[in-house]
Amino acid sequence: MRKAKRKALRMSIFIVATFIVCWFPYYVIFTRKAFGDSEETYDATLLTVLTTIGQSNAVLNPIIYGAFHLCKV
Numbered sequence: 744m745r746k747a748k749r750k751a752l753r754m755s756i757f758i759v760a761t762f763i764v765c766w767f768p769y770y771v772i773f774t775r776k777a778f779g780d781s782e783e784t785y786d787a788t789l790l791t792v793l794t795t796i797g798q799s800n801a802v803l804n805p806i807i808y809g810a811f812h813l814c815k816v
Contacts, residue, residue, distance in 0.1 A: 761807060
């Protein structure tokens with residue numbers, strides 16, 4: 744039981760860390776855009792890339808769950 748709890752904790756930490764890594768740049772740019780200098784503009788390509796990276800979190804979650812399921816450690 745202890746091993747299962749440890750594995751679940753590691754997986755949860757990894758899922759949360761992946762979420763932060765994927766969405767942090769998006770939220771930083773849009774927070775700066777909302778509260779920063781109103782004359783500052785961002786390239787549309789940059790915004791598209793950041794949105795795509797953020798949404799890639801939805802693709803990574805099943806991969807992470809599968810990797811932890813297959814891992815026998």
